[in-house]
Amino acid sequence: MHRNDSSVDEDKTLFNSFLESKCGSNYIARLRSSFGTKPFRMLVDLNDIRKFDANLVSRLLRRPSSFITSWTEVAASKIQPVAVESAASAATPQIYIGFTGAFGAHQLSPRDLRSTHLGTLVCVEGVVTRCSVSQTKIVRSVHWSATTGQLTSREHPDVTGFDIDCVSTNHDRRLGQSSSELDEASHEIEYGLSVYKDHQILTIQEAPECAPLGQLPRSVLKIASQLILFVFAKSTATNRQVDVFIENDLVDSVKPGDRVRCAGVYRALIHNLLVFPRVSRTAVLANSLTKRASEDVTLSLNLGDIENIKAIVSSIPQVSPC
Numbered sequence: 001m002h003r004n005d006s007s008v009d010e011d012k013t014l015f016n017s018f019l020e021s022k023c024g025s026n027y028i029a030r031l032r033s034s035f036g037t038k039p040f041r042m043l044v045d046l047n048d049i050r051k052f053d054a055n056l057v058s059r060l061l062r063r064p065s066s067f068i069t070s071w072t073e074v075a076a077s078k079i080q081p082v083a084v085e086s087a088a089s090a091a092t093p094q095i096y097i098g099f100t101g102a103f104g105a106h107q108l109s110p111r112d113l114r115s116t117h118l119g120t121l122v123c124v125e126g127v128v129t130r131c132s133v134s135q136t137k138i139v140r141s142v143h144w145s146a147t148t149g150q151l152t153s154r155e156h157p158d159v160t161g162f163d164i165d166c167v168s169t170n171h172d173r174r175l176g177q178s179s180s181e182l183d184e185a186s187h188e189i190e191y192g193l194s195v196y197k198d199h200q201i202l203t204i205q206e207a208p209e210c211a212p213l214g215q216l217p218r219s220v221l222k223i224a225s226q227l228i229l230f231v232f233a234k235s236t237a238t239n240r241q242v243d244v245f246i247e248n249d250l251v252d253s254v255k256p257g258d259r260v261r262c263a264g265v266y267r268a269l270i271h272n273l274l275v276f277p278r279v280s281r282t283a284v285l286a287n288s289l290t291k292r293a294s295e296d297v298t299l300s301l302n303l304g305d306i307e308n309i310k311a312i313v314s315s316i317p318q319v320s321p322c
Contacts, residue, residue, distance in 0.1 A: 007066070008066075008070050011066065011067055011070040011071065012070045012071075012073065012074050014053070014056060015067075015070070015071045015074045015075075016074050017052075018048075018049060018052045018053075018056075019074070019075075019078065021052055023048045023049070023051045023052040024044075024048055024049075024052065027042060027044065028078055030042070031075060031078055031079050031095070032078070032079055038249075039094035039095070039096060039248055039249050040094070040095055040096070041095075041096040041097070041098050041249055041250075041287075041288070042075055042095060042096070042097055042098065043098045043099070043100050043288055044097065044098070044099055044100070045099075045100050045101040046060075046099055046100070046101035046102060046103065047101045047102055048101075050101075050102075060099075060121060061103070061104075061106050061120055061121045062119075062120055063119065063120075064099075064120065064121035064265050065119070065162045065265055065267075068097055068162050068265075068287065069162050071097050072095055072096065072097050075095045075097060076095045079095070096248065096249070096287065097287060098263065098287040098288030099121065099263050099287060099288055100263065100288055100290070103121070103122070103123040103263070106120060106121060106122045106123060107122075107123045107125075108122050108123065108124055109124065109125060109126065109206050109207075109210050110124060110126055110204070110205075110206050110242045111206055111211075111212075113242060113266065113282075113284075115282075117266045118266055118267060118268055118282060119265070119266070119267060120265070120266055121263065121264070121265055121266075122263070122264065122265075122266045122284060123261065123262070123263045124204070124242070124244075124261075124262055124263075124264075124284060125207065125210075125259070125260070125261045125262075125292065126204035126205055126206050126207060126259070126260065127204065127205050127206075127207055127208075127257070127258070127259050127260075128202055128203065128204050128205075128254050128255065128256050128257065128258045128259075128260055129203045129204065129205045129256055129257075130202065130203035130256060131200065131201075131202050131203075131254070131255060131256055132200055132201035132202070133200070134198050134199065134200040134251045134252055135198070135199055135200070136196045136197070136198060136199075137196065137197050137198070137199050137247075138156050138194060138195070138196055139155070139156060139194075139195045139196060139197050140153055140154065140155050140156065140194060140195040141153070141154050141156065141189055141194045142154075142189070142190040142193035142194050143187035143188065143189055143190065144187065144188050144189075144190050145186065145187050145188075146186065146188070147186060151190070151193075152187060159267075159269045159270065160245055160247075160269075160283070160285055162265075162285075197247050197248050198247065198248060198251040199245060199246070199247050199251065200246060200251045200252065201243070201245075202244055202246070202254065204242070204244060204260065204262075207259065242282075242284065243281070243283055244262060244264070244283070244284055244286055245283060245285065245286065246262075246286050246289055250286065250289045253289055254289065254291060258291050259291065259292040259293075260289060260290065260291055260292065261289075261290050261291075261292050262284070262286045262288065262289045262290075263286065263287060263288045264284040264285045264286030264287050264288075265284065265285040265287075266282060266283070266284045267282065267283055267284070267285055268280045268281070268282050268283075269281050269282065269283050
């Protein structure tokens, strides 16, 4: 969905006001204290945003893609002065936004995902049953032209990104080159100057205790990348599969057997923008992935509970054996 500059500026103003308010003041301190060479993911609690503006949380849950990009830019601008003072990097710091807290009606299991949730922010819980080997995906390639003696940067967006305008076209950033010169010149890729990101595929299954009575748990396929987590859903008569992509710092953060709670954007993946398919795969682009501790089923009884149990047992009439 294309958005005008006024809407983007409004989203940035709202998030900036939230960070400067009492509800979000701790996030700026956390950002600056965690600034370093490694990418940092700022996990924003929806409960804090709800205290600041309840209507903002409703809008975020309905159309999160429009907020994530603009809010990430605001978070990066907050630590830009620290980066300049420390001379750590002249480039924009790598900051990612994730969401935690109470999702309300958007707290779902793989069985509950429906087409009505497409484009919304959801939170899915389950058990990881399989992890793939983490792989590398190119984000921006840098090319050297021996003919012109100049470098060219090319972006490689895909359907898992939040910038829809970048997905529709392949962008080239040239330094002093026209389009015709780029086509005619022979370029060699500079692997050391190119930018990459990691991604991984997980398989998540509905927790057995959450499955309806008399039914088997449904499986979920997750693709994990250090930046984003995506969940693809395919529904059949016997089961439902959900693919989850996690990127960058989220890769290799879980292993089979872990109970996880992942939040992300549930989206339909359309690879060909010219031909719209009648049936398309869906995915949850995850922005946070946390482990859930196994629930302790051991009963903790005090003396009062024991006395009450004995009283109930003594009040039950005894049945004499035949």
